[in-house]
Amino acid sequence: MSDPVIRLTDLTRSFEQGGERIDVLRGVNLSIAPGEIVALLGPSGSGKSTMLQAVGLLEGGFGGKIEIAGADATGLSADERTALRRDRIGFVYQFHHLLPDFTALENVVLPQLVAGTARPQAEARARELLDALGLSERVDHRPSQLSGGEQQRVAVARALANRPALVLADEPTGNLDEKTSDKVLAQFLDLVRGAGSAALVATHNERLAARMDRVLRLQDGVLE
Numbered sequence: 001m002s003d004p005v006i007r008l009t010d011l012t013r014s015f016e017q018g019g020e021r022i023d024v025l026r027g028v029n030l031s032i033a034p035g036e037i038v039a040l041l042g043p044s045g046s047g048k049s050t051m052l053q054a055v056g057l058l059e060g061g062f063g064g065k066i067e068i069a070g071a072d073a074t075g076l077s078a079d080e081r082t083a084l085r086r087d088r089i090g091f092v093y094q095f096h097h098l099l100p101d102f103t104a105l106e107n108v109v110l111p112q113l114v115a116g117t118a119r120p121q122a123e124a125r126a127r128e129l130l131d132a133l134g135l136s137e138r139v140d141h142r143p144s145q146l147s148g149g150e151q152q153r154v155a156v157a158r159a160l161a162n163r164p165a166l167v168l169a170d171e172p173t174g175n176l177d178e179k180t181s182d183k184v185l186a187q188f189l190d191l192v193r194g195a196g197s198a199a200l201v202a203t204h205n206e207r208l209a210a211r212m213d214r215v216l217r218l219q220d221g222v223l224e
Contacts, residue, residue: 004031005069005166005198006055012063013050013221024050026221027064034165037192037199039209042218048202049170051218055200056089056168057081069165086115090159090197092188094171096151098143104130104154105139112161122161129157133187149180156188160195167192167199173208185211 011028014021024047032038042048054062057073066073069088073081098107108126113119130139133153143151152172159167172188173181185208192199201212209215217224 002034003070005034006030006032007067010064011054013061024221028223030223032198032200034198035193035196037189037212039212039215040200040202040218041209041215043204046218047221048218052168052170052202056091057085088165090164090167092155092159092169092172094174096155098151098154100143103140103142104135107154108157108161111158115162125161129160132191133157148176149184152176152184160191163195164197167197169201171203
């Protein structure tokens with residue numbers, strides 16, 4: 001059996017606010033296998049985004065242990081965490097965060113260049129992903145020339161460009177209408193499964209969560 005892509009052990013996160021301690025995550029334990037797509041359900045304020053920030057190595061201050069693709073991220077330096085995040089993790093957010101002055105193709109090529117991929121290979125990979133997402137005729141368009149659904153599909157391609165072991169998505173279709181949301185999610189799931197990546201998708205949408213392999217609920221910092 002393959003080792004988990006994510007293993008969280010007793011993950012905690014607390015904040016001080018107005019002299020009061022607020023426990024956002026309270027002893028979260030989680031493993032996700034390669035190729036498994038897990039939905040993380042919970043209302044606003046339940047700690048979903050905080051948990052994704054922890055798993056994505058985006059900030060410190062967490063207690064417990066975080067292992068990503070076999071690497072213990074707990075004791076890594078800032079540079080080592082950045083390298084692990086760049087090489088092993090892809091991100092999709094509710095808002096696409098595309099670079100406005102770059103075309104769809106360039107937005108997907110850029111993270112590959114940062115990771116050290118040669119431009120011809122990076123462009124070939126970008127075209128492959130954009131074509132799979134139905135955007136072959138939009139590769140030279142800038143974000144302002146794309147619809148919301150098209151922008152989010154470019155964001156999905158960008159997240160998968162470096163073939164990450166883990167994909168993290170925070171309300172990836174939350175800014176889209178239902179029909180577009182269904183289409184983008186279906187394409188996202190197909191690509192992630194096809195790549196054999198693990199994925200953790202935070203959402204409040206029960207209907208979309210039901211299309212994933214497993215559904216977990218985060219309530220008051222506790223994973224159910």
